[in-house]
Amino acid sequence: xxxxxxxxxxxxxxxxxxxxxxxxxxxxxxxxxxxxxxxxxxxxxxxxxxxxxxxxxxxxxxxxxxxxxxxxxxxxxxxxxxxxxxxxxxxxxxxxxxxxxx
Amino acid sequence: xxxxxxxxxxxxxxxxxxxxxxxxxxxxxxxxxxxxxxxxxxxxxxxxxxxxxxxxxxxxxxxxxxxxxxxxxxxxxxxxx
Amino acid sequence: xxxxxxxxxxxxxxxxxxxxxxxxxxxxxxxxxxxxxxxxxxxxxxxxxxxxxxxxxxxxxxxxxxxxxxxxxxxxxxxxxxxxxxxxxxxxxxxxxxxxxxxxxxxxxxxxxxxxxxxxxxxxxxxxxxxxxxxxxxxxxxxxxxxxx
Numbered sequence: 001x002x003x004x005x006x007x008x009x010x011x012x013x014x015x016x017x018x019x020x021x022x023x024x025x026x027x028x029x030x031x032x033x034x035x036x037x038x039x040x041x042x043x044x045x046x047x048x049x050x051x052x053x054x055x056x057x058x059x060x061x062x063x064x065x066x067x068x069x070x071x072x073x074x075x076x077x078x079x080x081x082x083x084x085x086x087x088x089x090x091x092x093x094x095x096x097x098x099x100x101x102x
Numbered sequence: 103x104x105x106x107x108x109x110x111x112x113x114x115x116x117x118x119x120x121x122x123x124x125x126x127x128x129x130x131x132x133x134x135x136x137x138x139x140x141x142x143x144x145x146x147x148x149x150x151x152x153x154x155x156x157x158x159x160x161x162x163x164x165x166x167x168x169x170x171x172x173x174x175x176x177x178x179x180x181x182x183x
Numbered sequence: 184x185x186x187x188x189x190x191x192x193x194x195x196x197x198x199x200x201x202x203x204x205x206x207x208x209x210x211x212x213x214x215x216x217x218x219x220x221x222x223x224x225x226x227x228x229x230x231x232x233x234x235x236x237x238x239x240x241x242x243x244x245x246x247x248x249x250x251x252x253x254x255x256x257x258x259x260x261x262x263x264x265x266x267x268x269x270x271x272x273x274x275x276x277x278x279x280x281x282x283x284x285x286x287x288x289x290x291x292x293x294x295x296x297x298x299x300x301x302x303x304x305x306x307x308x309x310x311x312x313x314x315x316x317x318x319x320x321x322x323x324x325x326x327x328x329x330x331x332x
Contacts, residue, residue, distance in 0.1 A: 078313030
């Protein structure tokens with residue numbers, strides 16, 4: 001089973017390396033990710049916001065719905081931790097007290 | 103020059119990941135995982151994504167390590183496998 | 184809950200480091216327009232400074248700077264600042280999160296600049312509160328008193 005796992009990992013790695021040959025070069029201006037909307041962002045970001053940091057303009061202005069969802073996800077993670085780790089013992093204790101009174 | 107730095111950071115990050123997987127003491131594993139996050143942050147910065155590198159350095163190398171340490175203190179320190 | 188014996192070196196080093204980290208965190212938040220950084224990174228730095236106090240000084244003494252019960256409310260305040268900015272623009276006649284509809288008496292470009300700052304502040308509050316709250320949940324889960332700390 002262990003050798004099977006090693007063989008599987010090696011084959012997966014080789015497939016990933018082969019797929020990586022098809023990726024565009026580092027910093028290629030004609031990569032598919034840099035063709036459609038990046039030009040518009042780079043040209044208009046400073047004139048729209050007077051903000052030199054294009055990344056800030058992207059995450060807080062052009063893609064602000066995305067950031068809102070991200071913040072809500074972070075908050076949901078904190079809420080889940082609170083309910084799982086801190087909410088339960090109180091309820092259990094209250095159930096114990098109700099058992100004792102009943 | 104930059105390609106050399108990228109290669110060095112890649113190799114060190116892979117080394118840190120292997121050490122973090124193999125070490126028996128979970129506290130040491132958490133520290134080495136912080137090291138891995140820090141190397142990943144350096145890699146992002148060398149590749150030009152300074153914001154992502156900042157995020158990785160603060161969250162991955164700082165806060166996540168603290169959370170791992172607290173979890174280890176609440177459970178068992180030694181790995182069983 | 185984490186309790187530590189008093190150690191003077193750790194005490195002094197933490198007292199020297201925490202204000203510097205917090206000043207740098209506010210710099211990262213408010214200078215995010217011009218340099219790398221922003222709300223998420225600044226909030227994580229603030230949370231890191233508070234977690235440093237929690238780990239080094241113990242839960243009891245770190246209550247003085249940031250009590251446990253403030254963690255999740257700060258997250259709620261942050262999300263409300265973010266969503267409230269969008270809702271304010273919506274009420275004032277724009278679309279949701281369309282910053283240049285806010286009536287602050289500035290040109291639309293500077294209104295968008297201000298909107299970015301408000302949103303980053305909301306993200307920073309939310310991330311700081313939530314990260315501290317997660318740490319407190321993990322540290323208090325083994326507590327016998329059941330969520331008192």
